[in-house]
Amino acid sequence: MYDTEVAVVGGGAAGLSLAYRLCAPPPGTPCPEVTVVDAPPGPLRPPERTWCYWEGPGGEFDGVLAASWDRLRVHGACGPALTGDPGPLRYKMVRSGAFERLVGExxxxxxxxxxxxxxxxxxxxxxxxxxxxxxxxxxxxxxxxARWVFDSRPLPALPPARTTLLQHFHGWFVRTERPEFDPATADLMDFRTPQPHHGLSFGYVLPLSPYEALVEYTEFSAAPLDEAAYHRALRHYLSEVRGLGPYRVTASEQGAIPMTDARFPRRAGARVFRIGTAGGATRPSTGYTFAAVQRQSRAIAAAFHRGRTPVPPPAHSARSRLMDAVLLRALDSGRIDGADFFTGLFRGVPTERLLRFLDGGTRLREDLSIGLHTPVLPMLRTVAELPRLRRARPVRPGQEETAR
Structure with a gap:
């Protein structure tokens, strides 16, 4: 005797997205019994956070977006900023509270x-x-x-990998006295921040109005900073780099996202599956997770509604995972300069194509063309090295996806 047909463990992006789709069966198909099991408020239930992704206008979550942008900007360590039009795509932000209310309805x-x-x-x-x-x-x-269980809880430890970094960040929602932000333009990466000895850092600015924005300081490195260090970095970025006038902080958020070429098993039992970051949905080279979670949850729900075994599909193609493994190793080994690498991509590749590439939506010919805008020799050396590298288990615990 079962209490429910499907149990979804965890009420983050992955768990809520799957429940949302399971409860919208095709016409003529009954809605299954679905139970979402979520932790009470406290350390196991993160505070409200931000998820970002890109797609065309008219998306199914457009009604609960906090903001969206049709221009994207990247600042290199020096020189003029690069501004791109990703049309027909738009960069979108949804807050977890609004998304949870939508799913709750x-x-x-x-x-x-x-x-x-x-x-x-x-x-x-x-x-x-x-x-x-x-x-x-x-x-x-x-x-x-339950007959089927989908578990989105963070893993107690990351699986063995050749390279493991963290994308860790601290963000402030700020309100200024003067109009300081362009509401149509999001700054994806601003490399005018002091760069760490190992890895890279950048500012990330998502304007909500001329007077309001989410401003984050982000690093790709081996370990997170303490809160005081994030605050110093944000104050420096806002005052010295951006030259903002008086502002006040209205809210904050913080997170750490695993960037690893580890293999994430999506099956934990005959009828138990892992989803979300625990099921490999996080893109190793960027930390973005929300769009992959939507692809994964659509596929699971479609299989379930057709009466098939609802095994979560790989969130990213084998080719994408190989390219990410090469990039992570090249960054971690110091063969490439991360700020120059990403700035070069945005300088040489049309923005819409680059976003499709980052989402795993480009063809092989396009991937090869994009590869020509990277440091070719260091990347080829890393490709040759990868098969000889041993996978080792990191000592850090796994982290749940938070803000990408």
Whole structure:
């Protein structure tokens, strides 16, 4: 006897997206019993955060966007800024609170959907399903049996990899006294920040109005900074690099995203699957996750509604994962300068094509053409080196996707 047909563990982007699609079956197909199990407010449930992605206008989440931009800008360490038009794509931002409310409305309208608040301690396979064991808000034991379980919780440790970096960041929502921002232009990477000895850093600015923006300081490196270091970097960037006048901080967010060429098993049991970052949805070279989560959840829901085994598909192609492995190794080894690398790509490749490339949507011929705008010899040397490198397990714990 099962309590639910499908249990989704975790109420982040991956879990909510899958529940959203499972509760929208094709006409004539009944809505399955879906139970979302999410942690209570506290350390296991992150505060409101930001997810960004790119697609054309008229997307299914456009009604809950916090903002979107039709121009993207990259600042090299020196020289003029590069501004690109990604049309017909737009760069979009959704806040997790608005997204959760949207999904909540769909779940509330589905007669067989429900949400359970509990800290999940164990997911144990059964002969024809799985059992979830945890602790509820008042300390009571929670047991839930399901035919299928999709687990989006962060892994306790990252799998073995040849290269593992972190994309870690701290962001401030700021409000200025003067109009300081162009609401139509997002700054994806501003490399005028002091560069760390190992890795790279950049500013990231998403304007919400002429007076408001989310401003982040981001590093690709081996370990996160302490809060005081992020605050110093943000103050320097806002005052010395951007030259902003008086401003006040209205909110903040912080996160760390794994950038690794590890292999993420998507199956944890006969009827237990991993999704989201735990299932390999994070793009190793950029940290972007939200768009891949949507592709993955669409495929899972489509398979389920057709009566097939709903195994999560790979979020990124084998070719994309190989290219990412090469880039991560070249960055980590110091063979390429990260700021020059990304600036060169935006200088030499049309913005729309580059975004499709970063999303794994380009053809082989386009990939080869884009590769000519990278440091070819260091990249080829890294390609030759990869097969000889041993995969090792990082000592750092895995991190859940947060803001990309």
């Amino acid at each position: 769909r779940l509330a309208a589905a007669p067989a959907a429900r949400r359970v608040t509990a800290v999940v301690q164990e997911v144990r396979g059964l002969p024809h399903g799985a059992e979830i064991r945890g602790v509820g808000e008042r300390g009571e034991p929670v047991r839930l049996r």
